Amino acid sequence: MTYRIVIDQSLCSGFGSCAELAPEIFELEGGVARLRVGSSDDEAVLDAADSCPMGAISVQLVEAA
């Protein structure tokens, strides 16, 4: 399964739990989270989105073609 990830950077508080739980996908730059990739099949993205205290990360399941 592939997940498409979107970060609402205007909501990000720089808590950093996403980058700790899924460092291959999220990184902190200037105190705000950014994506290293646009989509991923790593389930860690779900934990990362869930851990965000601001709810700034949304994950959508991409339908298999």
Place this chain on the structure above:
Amino acid sequence: MTHDPTFWLLARSAGFTAYVLLTLSVLAGLVVKSRPFRSLKPAAVVDTHRTFAMLGLGALALHGTALVLDQTVRMPVWALVVPFTSSYRPVATAIGVLTAELMILVYASFSMRKRIGPKNWRRLHWATYAIFAGATVHGLTSGTDTTRPWAFALYLGAVASVAAATAYRALARPASNRPVPKGATS
């Protein structure tokens, strides 16, 4: 024999300063997610929240140090750490000691959030309500300025503003938690 009142004045003013900074930190923390002022970026509000907390701990350290150095009330060093060992208003002082220890724990938890995990970090942050209540009770019961109108106004203002921000936090809809459908404007 009269003694130098410097440390006594310092202890009282540092106590009030710590209380005001704690209140400001709590207020900043409460508006991070409820966002009553949409133009403020959450990351900047979190910075403000942490700065007030750090300054509050600084004022707290000054409050304790001044109480040990002052001679108006006898306050040995261990009475700052171990609750109920102060001979001056033991219960009121113990509430202050326990509140201070919780404050240090919650502050330190930010650096330990990797080890304890974001969920436990959030759970621990609930202790902030106990900290704010403890600090208010400690100030009202151990302070010698409580009966003065300005002190009463300060406590009332702090409690009312934290209560209002808590209510807004509880009632306001989360800023935006759902993915926006393609083509829609938020």
